[in-house]
Amino acid sequence: MTPSPAPPVPLPDLVPSLRADLAAAGFTVDGIAAALGPVANDALGREQLLPADLATRDAGTPLATLVRLFTLGRPVPAEAVSAALPTLGLEGLERLGLVTVGEGRVRATCDLHPHADESHSWWVASDLSEMATGAALAPDHVLGIGGASTTLAAWTPRPQVDRALDMGTGCGVQALHLSGHAGSTVATDLSRRALDFAAFNAAVNGLELDLRCGSLFEPVAGQRFQLIVSNPPFVITPRVSDVPLFEYRDGGLAGDALVEAVVRTIGEHLEPGGIGQFLGNWEVAEGADWRDRVRGWLEGTGLDAWVIQRDVQDPAQYAELWARDGGNVPGTPEYEAMYAAWLADFATRGVGSVGFGVVTVQRPATARDTWVELVEESGPVSSPMGPAILAGVRARTWLAEHGDAGVLAAAWRCAEDVTEERHSRPGAEDPSVIVIRQGSGLRRAVRVDTVMAAFVSVCDGDLTAGQALEAIAALLEQDPAEVRAAALPVVRELVADGFLLPV
Structure with a gap:
């Protein structure tokens, strides 16, 4: 098996220039998505390279050059790479160990991908994928963003x-x-x-x-x-x-x-x-x-x-x-x-x-x-x-530290993303099924009875859980102790999963 290429070398005199050129070319998650379009970009996410290849083949921009070189693993003309990285230059790119050059063509030795979350953006180098190389992976392959x-x-x-x-x-x-x-x-x-x-x-x-x-x-x-x-x-x-x-x-x-x-x-x-x-x-x-x-x-x-x-x-x-x-x-x-x-x-x-x-x-x-x-x-x-x-x-x-007594003594409010669904037979006065559903997190849905539906509806922070259950029991003419015993496990579940929040 062919030995894996050497990883890139973080030379401190060259890395800032690489960073500046990548940013100037718009080599970011959003930049690539805009340049490729939704179809090619989504296909790239599925490790299907052809749509991105077609989208960048004749584009001639610095961003298209970088995508072809580092993302698709395609050979790129040396003059195009030099134009795409004017601060670092082709020689600097070679010294960093990111490419090899031969007969006027530049080939990447590794994958270089932009990566981002809600508030940060990075570049991530890893070994080229089998889709880019056309060969099976080596045992010491370093995986990228999977x-x-x-x-x-x-x-x-x-x-x-x-x-x-x-x-x-x-x-x-x-x-x-x-x-x-x-x-x-x-x-x-x-x-x-x-x-x-x-x-x-x-x-x-x-x-x-x-x-x-x-x-x-x-x-x-x-x-x-x-x-x-x-x-x-x-x-x-x-x-x-x-x-x-x-x-x-x-x-x-x-x-x-x-x-x-x-x-x-x-x-x-x-x-x-x-x-x-x-x-x-x-x-x-x-x-x-x-x-x-x-x-x-x-x-x-x-x-x-x-x-x-x-x-x-x-x-x-x-x-x-x-x-x-x-x-x-x-x-x-x-x-x-x-x-x-x-x-x-x-x-x-x-x-x-x-x-x-x-x-x-x-x-x-x-x-x-x-x-x-x-x-x-x-x-x-x-x-x-x-x-x-x-x-x-x-x-x-919090539930483990405070127990049932703490749950009853606390005031709770219903989370903003919680909605209620009621289902009934045609003509029926009362619903046969009541479901409360959260719109975020695990997006759980919990089936509740009339008592719990009433309890969630009054969770606005004014009453403690104990006071609310006491009032509901009186309104329904039920034993307060029995109402509390039946409701507490459900209240704990709703607190644990974020349906109910502390005031």
């Missing part, structure tokens, strides 16, 4: 913290996001090539990262953080010669043992009140419940946990997904051998399905019982989800 990394970035809560950890940083995407709300960030990875890319990406974006090489939490032994974020190599991969191992996805452990290891050990590295956020796969035996497996990992950790399963696949679906990953083509002998190896591996452990989800854990800041919530939410959610995750962690923590 679906998992964008999912984690969107779901990560973002409190202001003094110190954060990005474990398994890859090319450094999560560390870039952390830079916006962490005083300092440690980023670790087992791959030295990945750390070299992360160092370049930190430099080109004018940031400083504490980069450390090692597996899982080894590089930060004995240290604690207020926030830990991780997109670990969670893919369940057979340990056989027929299946190639990629550093970006394979953690070196059988089954879902790597995710289990993260769950069991992350609490040792969290400050009291600290939050951990990561993605994972978990195996579920035939006829078993995924909650039992994940709950078993959490036992004895002393952590609060909110685990949201977003997807589930049977063994064949999982094998098809990851056998294709890396540039392997269905129908080839190599693909068929990998497919069979995955199915055989799952069969040895009696796996009936594989779950994928987002794991949020918290080390309690006070002496109390921990809370654990394991739920399935496969539908559309808000983006970003991070604010809802942070609010949900804080609400569940």
Whole structure:
């Protein structure tokens, strides 16, 4: 196999010029979207390059040149590159290790992509994809901005913290996001090539990262953080010669043992009140419940946990997904051998399905019982989800610290995004179904009875929950104690999920 190209080098005398030229060319998420148009831009997001190729082939602008060079991996005339990067120049681009030049044509040695969130914009370098190179990935391939990394970035809560950890940083995407709300960030990875890319990406974006090489939490032994974020190599991969191992996805452990290891050990590295956020796969035996497996990992950790399963696949679906990953083509002998190896591996452990989800854990800041919530939410959610995750962690923590008495003593207000639906049979005086629905966060819908519908309707902060339930019981001529007992679990659920907010 051809050796992977050397990662780019963050030369301090040249990086500012690169940054200035990229900005001047409009090489940003919005700039590329406007230049390509919605069809080509959406296709590019699906790793279909042809529409973007056609859209930039004759454009002749600096932005089109950069897209062709770094995004599409196309050879570009040297004079066009020089014109697109007038401050850095072609020689500077070569010295940074971003391109090679031959016979008047320039070829990128890596992918360079703009990336952004609601308030920041960055550039991210990584290895060229198999779509750009036309070849299968190398084992030490450094992945760029993929679906998992964008999912984690969107779901990560973002409190202001003094110190954060990005474990398994890859090319450094999560560390870039952390830079916006962490005083300092440690980023670790087992791959030295990945750390070299992360160092370049930190430099080109004018940031400083504490980069450390090692597996899982080894590089930060004995240290604690207020926030830990991780997109670990969670893919369940057979340990056989027929299946190639990629550093970006394979953690070196059988089954879902790597995710289990993260769950069991992350609490040792969290400050009291600290939050951990990561993605994972978990195996579920035939006829078993995924909650039992994940709950078993959490036992004895002393952590609060909110685990949201977003997807589930049977063994064949999982094998098809990851056998294709890396540039392997269905129908080839190599693909068929990998497919069979995955199915055989799952069969040895009696796996009936594989779950994928987002794991949020918290080390309690006070002496109390921990809370654990394991739920399935496969539908559309808000983006970003991070604010809802942070609010949900804080609400569940408040409930654990204050109990039912605190809920009854507090005044609550209905969140602005909550609506009510009533359904009834034609001609009926009263509704047969009442549903309250939230428009943001997990976008949950909760079916409620008449008492709870009345309770939510009066949650404007004037009355405590206890006073409101007392008044509703009197109005309906029901026993106040029975009304409180029936309503409290639902009130707690509504508080936890953000339907009801503290005054």
